[in-house]
Amino acid sequence: MKQLFDKASDESRWQAVETRDIRADGQFVFAVKTTGICCRPSCRARHPLRENVLFFDNVTAAIEAGFRPCKRCQPEKPPLAQQRIERITRACRILEASDRPVVLAELAAQVAMSPFHFHRLFKQVTGLTPHAWQKALRAQRLREQLAQGETVTQALFDAGYQSGSAYYQQADGILGMTAKQYRQGGKRAVIQFVVGCCQLGEFLVAQSERGICAILLGSHAQELIDRLGALFPHSSLMAGDQLFTRQVVQVVSVLEHPGQHLALPLDIQGTAFQQQVWQALRDIPAGQTASYRDIAGRIGKPQAVRAVAGACAANKLAVIIPCHRVVRHDGALSGYRWGIERKRQLLEIEARQQEE
Numbered sequence: 001m002k003q004l005f006d007k008a009s010d011e012s013r014w015q016a017v018e019t020r021d022i023r024a025d026g027q028f029v030f031a032v033k034t035t036g037i038c039c040r041p042s043c044r045a046r047h048p049l050r051e052n053v054l055f056f057d058n059v060t061a062a063i064e065a066g067f068r069p070c071k072r073c074q075p076e077k078p079p080l081a082q083q084r085i086e087r088i089t090r091a092c093r094i095l096e097a098s099d100r101p102v103v104l105a106e107l108a109a110q111v112a113m114s115p116f117h118f119h120r121l122f123k124q125v126t127g128l129t130p131h132a133w134q135k136a137l138r139a140q141r142l143r144e145q146l147a148q149g150e151t152v153t154q155a156l157f158d159a160g161y162q163s164g165s166a167y168y169q170q171a172d173g174i175l176g177m178t179a180k181q182y183r184q185g186g187k188r189a190v191i192q193f194v195v196g197c198c199q200l201g202e203f204l205v206a207q208s209e210r211g212i213c214a215i216l217l218g219s220h221a222q223e224l225i226d227r228l229g230a231l232f233p234h235s236s237l238m239a240g241d242q243l244f245t246r247q248v249v250q251v252v253s254v255l256e257h258p259g260q261h262l263a264l265p266l267d268i269q270g271t272a273f274q275q276q277v278w279q280a281l282r283d284i285p286a287g288q289t290a291s292y293r294d295i296a297g298r299i300g301k302p303q304a305v306r307a308v309a310g311a312c313a314a315n316k317l318a319v320i321i322p323c324h325r326v327v328r329h330d331g332a333l334s335g336y337r338w339g340i341e342r343k344r345q346l347l348e349i350e351a352r353q354q355e356e
Helices: 011-020 058-062 080-098 104-110 117-124 130-147 154-159 164-174 179-183 220-230 241-256 270-282 293-300 306-311 340-355
Strands: 029-034 037-039 055-057 190-198 201-207 212-218 236-237
Touching: 011 029, 011 055, 011 117, 029 058, 037 058, 055 058, 055 270, 080 104, 080 117, 080 130, 080 154, 104 117, 117 130, 130 220, 130 270, 190 220, 190 241, 201 220, 212 220, 212 241, 220 306, 270 306, 293 306
Parallel strands: 190 236
Antiparallel strands: 029 037, 029 055, 190 201, 201 212
């Protein structure tokens, strides 16, 4: 964790104790000479007098100095934020190992939390509700089974769907086509598209029968059409009809004014992990940025920084899923699927909009 509190400055540490700053947990502990107890900075116990407080870099050093850990804040354990992430990570592993849907109350009980707090924390950490996360996981399993040539019926069961048309319709919607079409490589799926020009340059907007499935940016219309064909190699591409062309006007408005809401259905296809990353990106407010490391932390996978970058690169919906708001940990602009200058332009547009 980045050092936020100067070791040489006990006053900055004391300020963190006074404000119960949770960011300081894990960076140092404070000990009270009159009680012989050491605590984490965010401890909710009554504050001691400043002259009775000593600071240690870690709980081990405090214990060696003769202090015992507080039973309330338990500084010998990982920081509360880390404990919460570990619980959600454990819940995700439980879901991955289950061959059936797990109801909220059952899942919360397995990680020793109330359903209400578990639901809120799960969405905060992963970007998805437990129900949506399970739905994305089943969709990922279904894609894998169908891609391996498994029969549709067996693939549905192996993916965790219980029999019934309702589950089949859920799978159909997530795949963007029928399960049979997906098993056959997406054959007969029709995608219509429109190409045009806006202040970001050439664009292409494509729509499947489920919704907007691609928004591509570039310099040449034919290049964008070729790219669309590579993304959907087994689909039939056709020029958009008049209705779709009118709808594209809404998309162009969002491209030129990022941060606006697009009132059109989206066909977002991706793995469970990609869906988590993309949802986290959509939670970044216009005019603000986050690092790849920040996003990895928000979805509960702090070590998956490279995988987060890969998910950003796999995004097919430019601006709508705002991967342009992700920067390096030092704030510098990094790679962008649609070009680094276009990324800079988008961020500048958003900055101006925030000033207006």
